[in-house]
Amino acid sequence: MVLRNKCSWTVAVAILSIMSESALCQNRSIALNVKNSHYFTYEGKPTVLITSGEHYGAVLNLDFDYITYLNELKSKRLNLTRTFTGAYVEPAGAFSISNNTLAPVSGRFICPWKRSSIPGYNGGGNKFDLSKWDDAYFARLTDFVAQAQKRGIIIELAFFCPFYDESQWKISPMNAVNNINAIGSMASKFVYTLDKGADLLSVQKDLVQKIVHELKDYKNLIYEICNEPYFGGVSLEWQYHIADIIRETEKDFKNPHLISQNIANNTQKIKDPHAAVSVFNFHYATPPVAVAENYNLNKVIGDNETGFKGNADETYRMQGWLFIMAGGALYNNLDYSFTIEKEDGTYQYPATQPGGGSVTLREQLSYLKHFIDDLDFVNMHPDVSFITEKFSKDAQVQALAEPGNQYGVYIYGEKKVDLELDLPAGSYKIEWTNTITGLKDKAKILKHAGGQVNLMVPNYNKDIALSVKRI
Known part of the structure; x- marks a missing residue:
């Protein structure tokens, strides 16, 4: 193209801009917004993720009706859910949670690894074979992702979770007592390290690669490396290793997925972030200092777990407003009203529950979603x-x-x-x-x-x- 005058140059710039926008719109996956990377883009539109979601057991708990659950989120115009892969599961009574979706009853836990024919799993049923995949699990996982995608709901899929005490490690498939592969004979605090957990590294790598390949074509996914890695001995080097595996596995994918990292409870100044991480999540981030402290990263800052401040709706409504109006782009209230047989979110939990959640709260968070969507927020800053x-x-x-x-x-x-x-x-x-x-x-x-x-x-x-x- 020969540009002969100022007018020709202006036209050329306009054409290139249109071509760029057209190419961008073809990638309709959840991504960082190119105009303001503190926010998301999904289906070609600027997006903020707001929800009040169940306790991460939607896939691994066979008794959980995730269709009813996803329908409830959609009905409230909420667009996010967080779930665990099954590498971690909880026993009944953990953290004083009543009807915990992360604690399936005996025989109703499903995970990526296939059950063997040998009895002895501490959570009930046969032990696991870490060298074989469970096709039923992957059918359930992919259907869950597909059903969420149909409803405009983004899934933040957490690959791993630390073991807060021995009760969780006791029932982990990665514990040598629960698998037939003689893998995982170490203390729980060494499971997510590069050196002392070396015999599990290949298992963890295979798991990440398998899931990433299975979910290659879904556009509504964010991969979270590990829930609350600041507990249980999870090393930063191991986290970066998992991020590298995700990015290497997806290097030839047309639309690689975003990677999120859980940084801290409340707040922490992030130093030397991994280049592949685009979403930095905090828990219980109120007041929302974490946003201001890390705004210079020009990435999404999220608050993807709430709780431990009573059961009142107003507590978690106000936390959501505060975080989003501080410049955050992801808010997930941990909602204990979603349980087995109450997947519509109407469970009346006891006052001892370590958080809140209700139909009313979800409706109120939808008002926040509508408010922020009604602004041209990609042109705004705190x-x-x-x-x-x-x-x-x-x-x-x-x-x-x-x-x-x-x-x-x-x-x-x-x-x-x-x-x-x-x-x-x-x-x-x-x-x-x-x-x-x-x-x-x-x-x-x-x-x-x-x-x-x-x-x-x-x-x-x-x-x-x-x-x-x-x-």
């Missing part, structure tokens, strides 16, 4: 500098902004406040959202000469949200 009023300890604020064009504000606390903003001159649409009911106040038009403007905040209970958009 920013409270336009809020000029000093808030008391009784009322605090989190906000996203595209200065001069759009603002999203989340106010939480008991005290009613007036909100003072510094906005450029222009006309703006002002709209308040009730985070409990999802109802919106009638939108108002603000014709502003520029500078400070005081907005009266409607009466609210606990929290409220505001959008300000230039028109």
Whole structure:
């Protein structure tokens, strides 16, 4: 192409831009957004992942009806679920969880490895053969992924999980007492290391490669290396080794999948991140300091497990709003209302349950999803500098902004406040959202000469949200 003048150059740039966008849209898998990599793209659209999901046993527990479960998520417009592969399973009563989906009853646990003909598995039934795959498991896994994909739901698939105490290691298929291969004769704290867990490394590599190949063509997947690797002796070198295996296995795939790494409870400054990791997850990340501390990575920051702060819906609703409005792009409330026979999420759990979850909470999180989707969030970043009023300890604020064009504000606390903003001159649409009911106040038009403007905040209970958009 010969460019003879400025006009020709402009046309050429436009053509190349269109071609680039067209190529991008052909990759409709979950991916980092090319315009703002703090967020996702899915089906060619900017995406934030928000959910309140079951306790990770949807595939490995044969008694769990995942169709009913996925239908409930879809009905609330939630678009994420997290699940474990079966390399880790829990005994009944673990962590004082009532009706734990990660704790199948005897004979109802299924995992990637095939059962042998030799009895003696500590969880009930025959031992496992780590050299053979269970076709029934992979049929169930792929159907689960396919059914989720049909419903627009992303799956974060965690390959491994540490053993918090000997009760989990006692029933792991990787423990030598539970397999016929004489593999896994070590203390649980050495299972996920490169040196002292060496005889399991090839088993773990084979497992990762098998699953990655089986799920090659699904677009709704994020691979998580290991749940909570900061417990149980999981080494960072081992985590990076698993990331390398995933990336090497997918090197010739047309659309390789995102890899996520679970970093810490609450927060931690990430140093020297692995190049293949695109999603950095935290647990119990409130306040959402983890987002601010790691925003410079230009990758997705997620909060993919909540709990241990009681059962109240408002606790986990507010955590979700705080995290997303701080610039996070993934929020998963661990929802204990999903159980066997109550896959619609209506189980009435006891007060001793280590977290919350309910139909009401899922509906409230759908209001958060709608609020963020209604913003052009890929053009926004965390920013409270336009809020000029000093808030008391009784009322605090989190906000996203595209200065001069759009603002999203989340106010939480008991005290009613007036909100003072510094906005450029222009006309703006002002709209308040009730985070409990999802109802919106009638939108108002603000014709502003520029500078400070005081907005009266409607009466609210606990929290409220505001959008300000230039028109």
